[in-house]
Amino acid sequence: MDISEVVKRSGVPASTLRYYEEKGLIKSIGRRGLHRVFGANVLERLALIALGRTAGFSLDEIAPMLGVDGQPDIDRKMLSDKADELDKSIKQLTAMRNGLRHAAECSAPSHLECPKFQRLMGLAASGAIGKATSKKGPGKKTGQ
The missing domain is CATH 1.10.1660.10 (Multidrug-efflux Transporter Regulator; Chain: A; Domain 2)
Incomplete structure (x- = not known):
């Protein structure tokens, strides 16, 4: 074609x-x-x-x-490693989502007075969360 x-x-x-x-x-x-x-x-x-x-x-x-002969030659270890990387990203994104939901519903007078929000800020500042969706290039791990 x-x-x-x-x-x-x-x-x-x-x-x-x-x-x-x-x-x-x-x-x-x-x-x-x-x-x-x-x-x-x-x-x-x-x-x-x-x-x-x-x-x-x-x-x-x-x-x-x-593959070179028209047949896929997929490295199962590479797939497993990518799945592990995705699991880590999912955990990071889940933590961020949960923190944002808490911040949106928190009854503290100021977010800076909320211990959970303080902890979330500390984790983000240290690079432990929040960078899971930033892209430094294809196939690159971020936030580690």
Whole structure:
């Protein structure tokens, strides 16, 4: 299928497809006029890339998972490590959410008089929470 059909069926912009091809994540099998032509497995590869990106993997981390022979070669240890990283982020975000809910409902005259809010500020100042959603780059751990 040509690049316009891949764009239509995958929702991935042509510029991104060209970038993925430049990075070696997908391969065109030829050209039809000025348009790149891709094999049928390109949609599966794009879905794997999308899944990896959604899970927080960088393109450099995803590349080896796509395999060299068209068959995925997904490192289970890498998946487990990413799951552990996500667990840590979930804990950090849960603590932040709970602290914000408490601060919104706290009956103390001032938030600075609330011991729980004071503890939350201390944890945020130390970097223990609050940085789980900041991004320093694909696949980078933050707040550690």
